[in-house]
Amino acid sequence: MHKRAILALKVLVHLLCLVPFAWLLHFYTSGALALNPDPINYITHFTGDWTLYLLLACLAITPIRRLSPKIGWLIRFRRLVGLYAFFYATLHLSTYVFLFSGYDLPTALTNLRAGHPGELVTQWKQVWPNIFDDLLKRRFIQVGLFAWLLLFLLAITSPAFMLRAMGGKNWSRLHSLIYVAAIAAVIHFWWLVKAGVRTPWKATAILAILLLARVVYAALKNHRKSKASPARAAA
Numbered sequence: 007m008h009k010r011a012i013l014a015l016k017v018l019v020h021l022l023c024l025v026p027f028a029w030l031l032h033f034y035t036s037g038a039l040a041l042n043p044d045p046i047n048y049i050t051h052f053t054g055d056w057t058l059y060l061l062l063a064c065l066a067i068t069p070i071r072r073l074s075p076k077i078g079w080l081i082r083f084r085r086l087v088g089l090y091a092f093f094y095a096t097l098h099l100s101t102y103v104f105l106f107s108g109y110d111l112p113t114a115l116t117n118l119r120a121g122h123p124g125e126l127v128t129q130w131k132q133v134w135p136n137i138f139d140d141l142l143k144r145r146f147i148q149v150g151l152f153a154w155l156l157l158f159l160l161a162i163t164s165p166a167f168m169l170r171a172m173g174g175k176n177w178s179r180l181h182s183l184i185y186v187a188a189i190a191a192v193i194h195f196w197w198l199v200k201a202g203v204r205t206p207w208k209a210t211a212i213l214a215i216l217l218l219a220r221v222v223y224a225a226l227k228n229h230r231k232s233k234a235s236p237a238r239a240a241a
């Protein structure tokens with residue numbers, strides 16, 4: 007594929023990945039969010055959903071591009087989509103810390119503008135015991151945070167210089183942790199819904215198919231290798 011076409015597609019992927027964020031900003035600035043009966047809950051769920059969609063989209067790129075050598079270029083978008091998954095995961099975590107937990111963000115920002123940045127810390131001191139308590143008591147928060155930490159690790163090691171510093175094999179091994187992050191994210195989803203609610207089943211089914219595709223591909227690769235090696239030895 008031409009360099010120009012790749013560049014145009016990259017711009018398109020950036021725009022597509024930013025649509026949910028732009029929608030959220032528009033929702034907030036137009037005042038429509040205030041009309042929502044539970045705006046904080048809405049933002050938490052919205053950002054959580056988009057983290058999961060992008061995480062699954064990122065994992066889907068590898069098996070899809072293996073379907074045909076003609077679409078091998080798709081791999082160039084995996085890192086980008088993965089970084090957007092991290093972006094939405096961080097928005098989701100920030101929503102939890104700065105809105106869900108009772109942090110009075112408007113007061114903190116008003117004080118900041120008035121030249122009292124200390125209020126940011128005062129507010130944090132008020133909410134952190136609740137957050138800590140949540141972290142100890144709620145297993146869905148623990149597994150969610152674990153998924154976020156993994157995505158953070160992958161995001162900071164994603165630049166090309168990190169790949170060079172770590173070596174291709176180590177880097178690939180580390181980055182296969184994205185599957186662990188996705189499994190943790192789906193568990194997070196199951197653990198937060200009420201008993202009997204089956205909403206996370208679609209994400210679970212997609213993830214199961216993607217994991218199966220990986221196992222099947224690895225088995226086929228091993229099979230091809232073992233077939234090729236006696237022939238190579240004979241040659």
Ligand code: HEM
Pocket residue numbers: 050051052053054055057058061095098099102106147150151152153154157187191194195198
């Ligand atoms: C990769 C990381 C994560 C993913 C993919 C994720 C995904 C989700 C999803 C899909 C939902 C439910 C959305 C819906 O019902 O439509 C959700 C809800 C939620 N998540 Fe996460 N999450 C992640 C990390 C976190 C972290 C780190 C925290 C906080 C420390 C967190 C806190 C919450 C909370 C409080 C809810 C709402 C629970 C409720 O409705 O009672 N999540 N998340």
